[in-house]
Amino acid sequence: MDDLVLKVVARVIIPFIQVYGLYVVLHGHLSPGGGFAGGVILAGGFILYALAYGRPALDSLLPDRLAALLESGGVLWYTGLGLVGLLTGSAFLANARAGFPLGVPGRLFSGGIVFLLNLGIGLKVAATISTLFRNLQEEE
Amino acid sequence: MKSVLIILLLVCLAALLVAVALDMPPLGEPSTPANASPLTRYVIANAVRDTGSPNRVAAVVADYRAYDTLGETTVLFTAVAAILALERGRKDEKSNG
Numbered sequence: 001m002d003d004l005v006l007k008v009v010a011r012v013i014i015p016f017i018q019v020y021g022l023y024v025v026l027h028g029h030l031s032p033g034g035g036f037a038g039g040v041i042l043a044g045g046f047i048l049y050a051l052a053y054g055r056p057a058l059d060s061l062l063p064d065r066l067a068a069l070l071e072s073g074g075v076l077w078y079t080g081l082g083l084v085g086l087l088t089g090s091a092f093l094a095n096a097r098a099g100f101p102l103g104v105p106g107r108l109f110s111g112g113i114v115f116l117l118n119l120g121i122g123l124k125v126a127a128t129i130s131t132l133f134r135n136l137q138e139e140e
Numbered sequence: 141m142k143s144v145l146i147i148l149l150l151v152c153l154a155a156l157l158v159a160v161a162l163d164m165p166p167l168g169e170p171s172t173p174a175n176a177s178p179l180t181r182y183v184i185a186n187a188v189r190d191t192g193s194p195n196r197v198a199a200v201v202a203d204y205r206a207y208d209t210l211g212e213t214t215v216l217f218t219a220v221a222a223i224l225a226l227e228r229g230r231k232d233e234k235s236n237g
Contacts (some may be wrong), residue, residue, distance in 0.1 A: 029193035034201065036212075075217050078210055093206040095191055102192030111193035114202040121213060128216050135227045 003052070015046035020095040025122030031112035035118040038077035039125025046130040050137075058134070069133075074124020081116055 024031075025038030050058035085094035096102050097112045103110030165172050174180065187199040201209050 029191075029195050029198045029202070031195060032197070034195075034198050046145055069219065071220060075213055078213055082206070082210065086197060093210070095201075095203045105188045105192050105194050111191060111198070112203075113206070114191055114193045114198050117202040117209070118198065121209070124213060125216065128220050131220055132223060 002079070006052045010048050013084075014045050014049055017048065018042060021045060021126070025118060026108065026115075028118035028140075029114040030106065035121025036125055038118075039122040040129055042122065042126035043129030043133070046126070047133050050130075051132065055134070055137070058130070062127075062130060064131075064134075067131050070127035071121050071131065074120045074127070077120040078117060078124075081113055083122070 021038050021041035021044070023038075024033035024041055025035055028034035028038065033090065046058060046062060049061065050073075060092070082093040085092050085098035088094075088098045090097040093113070100112030100116070102112045105111075168175075170176065183196055183200060183204070187196045188194055191199040191203040193199045193203070
């Protein structure tokens with residue numbers, strides 16, 4: 001697939017897609033969205049990149065190993081944050097009681113564990129969806 | 141004969157679904173169980189104090205019921221692991237055969 005129009009349009013809109021995906025992930029505790037929705041938007045940018053520029057281009061941008069690392073890292077990050085609650089003597093996945101600072105509600109860096117979990121889920125879901133696309137797409 | 145039976149069955153199912161949909165309360169009706177439950181009132185009143193997150197949905201998903209979301213991420217992880225196992229196996233077969 002070698003389409004000039006597709007390539008130019010993709011080059012223009014992919015940065016906006018990625019910034020919007022990051023916005024949805026980072027503002028998950030403030031506005032509609034969150035890790036799952038934002039991660040899928042991020043992955044949509046990667047998929048568009050692969051469709052316009054071919055699989056090898058995506059492989060060099062997001063290597064298999066990095067995707068696998070984000071994939072398992074996301075789950076480990078989530079569980080690790082949960083274990084902080086146990087280590088500080090409260091419950092698994094506890095928020096303020098585990099010592100996560102809640103901050104001022106409405107600010108970007110607030111919400112304690114909600115913000116951190118959304119971040120982990122967002123990166124993990126982006127890696128998941130791009131890995132699924134990469135492996136289910138027929139080889140040319 | 142078989143297709144007539146299937147169509148009849150589908151029409152019955154559609155009638156049932158339409159009947160249920162017509163019986164649904166209007167959107168935002170305050171007296172429905174989901175809207176009137178003390179739990180809903182608790183989350184709306186206390187989510188910002190408990191979690192520091194003005195988005196109540198995020199507060200429920202990532203704080204009150206974070207254990208549930210851990211299960212969801214595990215489901216995604218398992219799905220990808222299964223697909224990778226199947227696909228890599230198929231590729232190995234191709235390169236060997």
